[in-house]
Amino acid sequence: MALKAPKGTKDIMPSDSGKWQYIEEKFAEICREYGFGEIRTPMFESTDLFNRGVGETTDIVQKEMYTFEDHGHRSITLKPEGTSPAVRAFIESKEYAESQPTRYWYNTPCFRYEKPQAGRLREFHQFGVEIFGSHSVTADAEIIALAHDFLTRMGITDVELHINSVGCRECRPVYKKALQDFLRPHLHQLCETCQSRFETNPMRILDCKSEEDQKIVKDAPVMLDYLCDDCRKAFEELKEMLTAMDIPFVVDDKIVRGLDYYTKTAFEFVSTRIGAQGTVCGGGRYDHLIEEVGGPDMPGVGFGLGKERLLMLMEQNGHQFGGTTAPELFIAYIGKEAKLFSMGLLSKLRTSGIRAVVDANDRNLKGQMKYANKIGAAYTVVIGDDEVSSGMLTLKDMETGKQTSVATEDLISHIRN
Ligand code: ATP
Ligand code: MG
DSSP: OOOOOOTTOOOOOHHHHHHHHHHHHHHHHHHHHTTOEEOOOOSEEEHHHHHHHTOTTSHIIIIIOOEEEOTTSOEEEEOSOSHHHHHHHHHHTTGGGSSSOEEEEEEEEEEOOOOOBTTBOSEEEEEEEEEESOOSHHHHHHHHHHHHHHHHHTTOOSEEEEEEEOOOTTTHHHHHHHHHHHHGGGGGGSOHHHHHHHHHOGGGGGGOOOHHHHHHHTTSOOGGGGOOHHHHHHHHHHHHHHHHTTOOOEEOTTOOOOSTTOEEEEEEEEESSSGGGOEEEEEEEOTTHHHHTTSOSOOEEEEEEEHHHHHHHHHHTTOOOOOOOSOSEEEEEOSHHHHHHHHHHHHHHHHTTOOEEEOSSOOOHHHHHHHHHHTTOSEEEEEOHHHHHHOEEEEEETTTOOEEEEEGGGHHHHHHO
8 A cells, every 4th residue: 555644744745835935935034124033943852841841731732742752761752832942942052141132933843643624734834933031011012013014924914913911920820710710610511621621721711612611611700800910011011012013903811821831911813714723823921931941030922823824824815926946948859969968058057047957858859848848847949950050049938839049149148038
């Protein structure tokens, strides 16, 4: 039986990879403009990093991680997200000892054992940014602005920015108790997963996807009514800044991060079009994560943006990705002399930056032209003994069928025009 790609993974074929290169270049470009530096961390880490950095009570750690023991009996996990590895590298490199804040961006595959469906894979890809070392709401606003600006540049207008505050170590315990008191009488009606979340992470019950649970939590108390002065001020300031920057938002009190290291700002960019997998970008503030992973007491804020979901939205919008990889010229030849001439011409064209291809299968002219069609060459020339001796070539425009006689030395400028 022929082997297949593992469940929940996808090959990116040459016909599609141009789109990936396009968004990757655009994301790198905007990050440079905003003053972020790229960080690349290993594809795998000690499992312990994610236990601490993502949190033991999350879905990711409880059921989605690709974890295995290596030959040295270490527990290793393929990275399920980009923030904890960036935090680990920040600590390990001692960049925290320098002047702050530190701005990183990344582009990485992520691995989560999930039920595959449209927009939900086991290997997927994320862009992300992090700002470490700033308590100021300015940092929150700046990363939201970057995400908003990027989505706008990618032509995506049918997304809504949802913002919330998840409070802090001062005010969240009070809220958590109020939420548990509200939920306790309904405990037996909640789904099994939420029943198990009740003690450890009750805030996650608020964003459960089950309709039954949604009905129950509809009237639950919300964190926003329990914020301490400091958190309330930060949330007000965030709203003011977004308004000043002309970034539309809606307050959504059901967005949670639900872990002790996450604090204050939580946000998502949600598509009104791609259904259940509608969140294209999610992020927030995590003032205790760096310390939790073994670093100094230093705050952070960041987001992760799913590239598959981004591409789904762009494709639905009929986005023009530009940049084709199809050859500009295909050189067909007849005979040995012509083949050598063609190889020489090919080198010159490539040195001048023309995308050119010559037949590599020594087949007849008909076969060569069929191949030129398949690869989408814009122009073709046929080289025979006459062309070799005269240096005059017949250039054929494959779209219109129009033929033009061109001297070899004028070929490059002709294609360029
Ligand atoms: P969801 O609620 O959809 O499971 P999440 O909260 O697990 O998302 P994050 O950990 O915040 O997602 O990851 C950031 C982004 O990465 C998401 O907004 C989404 O665009 C993308 N993403 C997350 N999981 C997957 C997946 N399994 N397949 C494809 N994209 C994903
Ligand atoms: Mg998830």
